[in-house]
Amino acid sequence: MSDRLAAGDTAPDFTLPDQDGTEHALADLRGRKVIVYFYPAASTPGCTTEACDFRDNMSSLQAAGYEVLGVSKDELPALQRFHHEQALSFPLLSDPDLAVHQAYGAWGEKNNYGKIVTGTIRSTIVLDEDGRVSLPLYNVKATGHVASLRKKLGLV
Template identity: 60%
Template sequence: MTDNSRLSPGDTPPAFTLPDADGNEVSLADYRGRKVVVYFYPAASTPGCTKQACDFRDNLAELNGAGIDVIGISPDKPAKLAKFRDTEELTFPLLSDPDKSTLEAWGAFGEKKMYGKTVQGVIRSTFLVDEEGKIEVAQYNVRATGHVAKLRRDLSV
């Protein structure tokens, strides 16, 4: 995957409709008229992804208060997402993209460095989509720890 396939501020993000942890379909279009953070993470219930999801959970009231919703997307199946949500008491939608088509469309799947090796995998990425459905913030290769605090600073939330 090249940087050409990555999204930038001002781009219209690829539409998606994916099942949530309960199998209900959720679409990006459902959030039109509100800002929404769409973040992609490698795997539910792993240490980094749990830290990141709990950071979003712990900051959700402030984000929601600023008119920003949050959606997490991973290749995990809905049943694994439901267990993750329930175990960590997550209060925002977790969506399942097992064929990775949405991850690829958003530039959040491809070559990445892991332990010094180049591998194919989920690129931890975060986007802010504005009320008009345009990318306002596009961040690739974010860190699991401290990312939400940095995002809040960047957004003045």
């Protein structure tokens, strides 16, 4: 189990490829607010719900100055298929070795239908323009998450 980030922490830098193989470096987004969300697996029901929720709210998030990055352990072909099938408008990043998941506290034990398993902890980490954590959210629900997040960010 990795340590969770707290408000005020400096977000760990990373560079990961997106669904098309394009590298995205968190450091390149300094000066912008960033939402990094971790989801268990592309094309599964809950993850599809969450990704489409971000997609459908992208204009209001971008209008408020936020960039969105989705991160999973999926390999590029699965991410590319998911991105295309759901017409997503933000990058899906591949972290198959789980280094970024662990650095952000998004990998560890969780309760999955009454069983304790090790896996991706559905998490959303909001970063300010200086790369500091402004809002760490762990064990979020896929359904209704973006509406809840928008409320917490004062965007409603």
